Amino acid sequence: MHKKIGFLSFGHWRDVAGSQTRSASDALLQTIELAVAAEELGIDSANVRVHHFERQLAAPFPLLAAIGARTSRIEMGTGVVDMRYENPLYMAEEAAATDLISGGRLQLGVSRGSPETALRGAESFGYVPADGETVADHARQKIEIFLAAIDGKPVARTDPARTGGVSGGLAIQPQAPGLRQRIWWGAGTRVTAEWAGRIGMNLQSSTLLTEDTGVPFDQLQAEQIALYRQAFKDAGHAWEPRVSVSRSVLPITEEIDRIYFGREGDQDQVGLLEGVRSRFGRTYSGDPDRIADELAADEAVLAADTVLLTVPNQLGVQYNTRLLETIAKHVAPAIGWSPAVTPR
Structure with missing residues (x-):
């Protein structure tokens, strides 16, 4: 299986010593610049996390559209949009417009959201689950409306008073051909x-998986992937789905890397998250050749077709470009990746 790799930025900014992203403007503009640099390295995708009420990236569509306008090949996506905060029809319009600007390169990740600092933050946006409905139920209901909208299904009716008595269905506009098959669900459980x-x-x-069966993280994730693929097949969908996994990969080739990441953990972590026993994947840090061997033995990395590499965005574009170049040259080939284009 030919692998794709991409970067995943959390988009942090802090006005503190050592940070190259002192403001929201820095975080946004540097994300665009890193996407341009990644495309030149032959990397396949640029992806951003989405968090509300935090000094992190929160409004992905203007950013992704800007990346699409500045690049010509690289995919752009999210990991992930929290559907608890979204109006699914307005989001369908934004997603379609972004996809059209990029020429059909949007790979949009969505989910029911992750733990957050805000107390019932989505309610501040005006979205309150119905009585007896969980926030997870509410998010999944929204994604079904969103999928219908980008699939061109009628989601509103014409006003007979304005159409000569004719009543019919209306789809959202614009429509982006093929976008329906480029929507990803961020799953935390099997x-x-x-x-x-x-x-x-x-x-x-x-x-992060919000469950733990006692087996290593990569094996639990590989089981999740196998169950997903079987469910997709059993449902009879007439297209080939994609699967991505995220990994923290920090090769150490210079002393500055050792200062930043020489003590990163190299084992899974297990703990309670919102009262649920959860398993966190390890960080791959150290010599690039050793990391390459370890990733080549990672069962979930082998099972997936796409690997998203988290980047320390506060260290700036130059540092992260070198990080991605090191991974591209010395680590990614071990898992079956080769550049989408000849690096410049």
């Missing part, structure tokens, strides 16, 4: 991965 397979979305699996 159950939600199977749901994503049944409904017909691609699968994003990150460095």
Whole structure:
């Protein structure tokens, strides 16, 4: 299987010593510049996290559209949009417009959201689950409306008073051909991965699973992927889905790398997250050749077709470009990746 690789930026900014992203403007503009540099290295995708009420990237569509306008080949996506905060029809319009600007390169990741600082933050945006409905139910209901909208299905009716008595269905505009098959669900468990397979979305699996069976992280994630693919197949969808996993990969080739990352953990972590026993994936840090061997033995990396590499965005574009170049040259070939284009 030919692998794709991409970077995943959390888009942090802080006005503190050592930070190259002192403001929101820095974080946004540097993300665009890093996407341009990544495309020149032959890397396949530029992806951003989405968090509300934090000094992180929150409004992805203007940013992704800007990346699309500045590049010509690289995919751009999210990991992930929290559907609890979204109006699914307005989001469908934004997603379609962004996809058209980029020439059909949007790979949009969505989910029910992750733990956050805000107390019932989505309610501040005006979105309150109905009585007896969980926030997860509410998010999944929204994604079904969103998928119908980008699929061109009628989501509103004409006003007979303005159409000579004729009543009919209206789809959102614009429509972006092919976008429906480029939507990804960020699944934290095996159950939600199977749901994503049944409904017909691609699968994003990150460095966190909100369940733990006692097996190593990569094996649990590989099991999740297998269950997803079986559910997708059983549902009879007539296209080939994609699967991505995220990894923290920090090769150390210079003393500055050792200062920043020489003590990063190299084992899974298990802990309670919102009262649920969860498993966190390890960080791959150290000699590039050793990392390459370890990733080549990672069962979930082998099972996926796309690997998203988290980047320390506060260290700036130059540092992260060198990081991605090192991974591209010395690590990624071991998992079956080769540049999409000849690097400049």
